[in-house]
Amino acid sequence: VADLIPSSSMFEMYPIGFTSIAEYLGNAGYRVRIVNLAVRMLSDRKFDAEAMIKKLKAPAFGIDLHWLVSSHGAIEVARIVKKHHPDSKVVFGGLSSTYFYKELIQYPEVDYVMRGDSTEEPLRQLMDCIKHGVKPDKVPNLAWKDEKGRIHENPFTHIPTDLSHLMVNNYADTMRSVIRYRDLASYAPFKGWKDYPITAVLTGKGCKENCVICGGSAAAFRKCYGRERPVFRSPEAVVRNVKQIEKFSTGPIFILGDLLQPGEDYAEEVLRGVEGVKNQLILELFNPAPPGFIKRMGQACPNFCLEISPESHDPVVRKASGRNYSNEDLERTIAEALDAGCGRMDIFFMIGLPKQTPQSVRETIDYCDHLFQRFKGDKRLFLFIAPISPFLDPGSLGFEQPKRYGYNVLFKTLEEHRQALAAPNWRDSLNYETRWMSRQQVMDSAYEAILGLNGLKAKYGIIPQGMAELGEKRVKSAQAMAQRIDEVMAGENAEEELAKLKPEIDEINAFPIVERQQLELMRGRVGLRFWRAFWAWLTGR
Missing domain, CATH: 3.80.30.20 (tm_1862 like domain)
Known part of the structure; x- marks a missing residue:
């Protein structure tokens, strides 16, 4: 099946929900960065994924397990995160995370599993809890471990029937982040995306x-x-x-x-x-x-x-x-x-x-x-x-x-x-x-x-x-x-x-x-409009 999608056979795409989550948390005052490690590894044989993870500094690392084919690499990334950032929290999300949440939360590298197809608001609440050192026992859809390693399962109640507050300006927000971090490579959804966006x-x-x-x-x-x-x-x-x-x-x-x-x-x-x-x-x-x-x-x-x-x-x-x-x-x-x-x-x-x-x-x-x-x-x-x-x-x-x-x-x-x-x-x-x-x-x-x-x-x-x-x-x-x-x-x-x-x-x-x-459709002059993206970053439009 991977032969019939834009990514390589490594299935290096991240879900579109990443951009929505990044926008939503950004609007709540949090700084969010997307790093597609798989694309970086496929694009540059010298790229050191572990060194990149070690360099990142954050109180929480979100790892997607949306497509089950990502399951092997997702857990390995979580282990590397915990190796270099033992005090940071590791959060999993996506449909496969939701399906396997009871098993996933038992991995020692996983602190939280966010369930559901629309987790922007529960994730914001969880980030508030992490920021203020508060137990996340009221965060909907969350499976979590406490300081003694005991597993808790909060009610699965956040299933929004109105999506008007999501993905409002997520694409422009993503381009602003690319410019802020000067890192188009990490935001690319798949290898070669810059040439076929x-x-x-x-x-x-x-x-x-x-x-x-x-x-x-x-x-x-x-x-x-x-x-x-x-x-x-x-x-x-x-x-x-x-x-x-x-x-x-x-x-x-x-x-x-x-x-x-x-x-x-x-x-x-x-x-x-x-x-x-x-x-x-x-x-x-x-x-x-x-x-x-x-x-x-x-x-x-x-x-x-x-x-x-x-x-x-x-x-x-x-x-x-x-x-x-x-x-x-x-x-x-x-x-x-x-x-x-x-x-x-x-x-x-x-x-x-x-x-x-x-x-x-x-x-x-x-x-x-x-x-x-x-x-x-x-x-x-x-x-x-x-x-x-x-x-x-x-x-x-x-x-x-x-x-x-x-x-x-x-x-x-x-x-x-x-x-x-x-x-x-x-x-x-x-x-x-x-x-x-x-x-x-x-x-x-x-x-x-x-x-x-x-x-x-x-x-x-x-x-x-x-x-x-x-x-x-x-x-x-x-x-x-x-x-x-x-x-x-x-x-x-x-x-x-x-x-x-x-x-x-x-x-x-x-x-x-x-x-x-x-x-791939006829490419012609297909490409990115970097100056327009830069203008969007300056103006917010």
């Missing part, structure tokens, strides 16, 4: 959909995060963020979430508000759109990019995964988007779904061939496929009700997931298998499907032949390395022999990821 605008918290593999589904938010129904930011707030970003960046802006979830009137207000914005906008649909809506997208956002994830070509598999619509409706949506002048139409398929077999995955690639044929090799049509990896989301219906949806969940605890991330073969990091596919079959099907789709893109001229050859080389090299790793692990002196493979593994990981290159 894609940004995102959040439309709300929660979801109306119940996709079986998603830890952000309606069922997951209800059971794990206390949110009975989604809450949406106002159209004015969404538009304000888009226009704030336009001031400092010419890069694409991803409006996260289906604008139709709050209703067509809401979607129309947002589209009307972003008319005239010059940045390319990325929009997403969770289901095929009603007639006329995509045409309206094209009128408001010329050259827009549209994304939809049918998961499988097979309507039976798609329905079992929580998406219930026909291929006819999907193809109508694609046709309308292309007719409306979209600059890109991205379609995402997945491997590891309920009722999906290896043969079904092959047929998905056949369906991709059909789509390229039907739309005459339109170079704006981009198709992608990837396995659910490394984890089926905790909190998802598949994870919580595995028998009902045909999953066998192999890891349940946070520590099991952390250790799985250290497995030499990515197959062994998968926390699931299905009634229809073993982990080995998921891996084999993924390699076969990615190679097949790569060949189709070359055949129809969607990507240059050179890019296709590079993609094929990377996948085949990874496939062969997986086999060699298995052979090493089955032999003697496995650890020593595995260490000998590391330079080759690093070389394979360093290959450009063709799928990620395809996801």
Whole structure:
């Protein structure tokens, strides 16, 4: 899955909530600095993460554990913080922190775990307690240790239904912080962001959909995060963020979430508000759109990019995964988007779904061939496929009700997931298998499907032949390395022999990821507007 996001396979992105928290605490009089250690390490081999942590001085260090894939590094960072700053407090937050809070608070390096999807105000209250040396027993959503190491759990009551006080000016605030600390590198969301500054605008918290593999589904938010129904930011707030970003960046802006979830009137207000914005906008649909809506997208956002994830070509598999619509409706949506002048139409398929077999995955690639044929090799049509990896989301219906949806969940605890991330073969990091596919079959099907789709893109001229050859080389090299790793692990002196493979593994990981290159929109003059950012810092606007 990391191949289909802007970051590297190290998944070095921090959640968008960091910028909201920084703004909120800043408005309360606290000085907040974001340091993306992963980006710094990936961008500079000489960068010493421990030395950087040692140099930082703060009464509290916040560490995100939003995506579970960050769990291994997050705990290690906490240990380094405590090594050099034993009197400072370590605070964890994010959806994975919330899900695993009972286990997470037991790690000796962790002082506090803040639960929930909107923790700005509870965190402000906690900072007040730390500042004044007061017990945080009244701070909502907090799990904490007292001075004797006893664990306490405060009521989970802060679940705001109004988000108007959040993310008011967080992007301009972030740019001011970059200038204040003279440290763009630490604020970059992912490696290479300066050259491709894609940004995102959040439309709300929660979801109306119940996709079986998603830890952000309606069922997951209800059971794990206390949110009975989604809450949406106002159209004015969404538009304000888009226009704030336009001031400092010419890069694409991803409006996260289906604008139709709050209703067509809401979607129309947002589209009307972003008319005239010059940045390319990325929009997403969770289901095929009603007639006329995509045409309206094209009128408001010329050259827009549209994304939809049918998961499988097979309507039976798609329905079992929580998406219930026909291929006819999907193809109508694609046709309308292309007719409306979209600059890109991205379609995402997945491997590891309920009722999906290896043969079904092959047929998905056949369906991709059909789509390229039907739309005459339109170079704006981009198709992608990837396995659910490394984890089926905790909190998802598949994870919580595995028998009902045909999953066998192999890891349940946070520590099991952390250790799985250290497995030499990515197959062994998968926390699931299905009634229809073993982990080995998921891996084999993924390699076969990615190679097949790569060949189709070359055949129809969607990507240059050179890019296709590079993609094929990377996948085949990874496939062969997986086999060699298995052979090493089955032999003697496995650890020593595995260490000998590391330079080759690093070389394979360093290959450009063709799928990620395809996801990048046409760069042109994309970049940051540093002087505008400097003006924002001076004026506060």
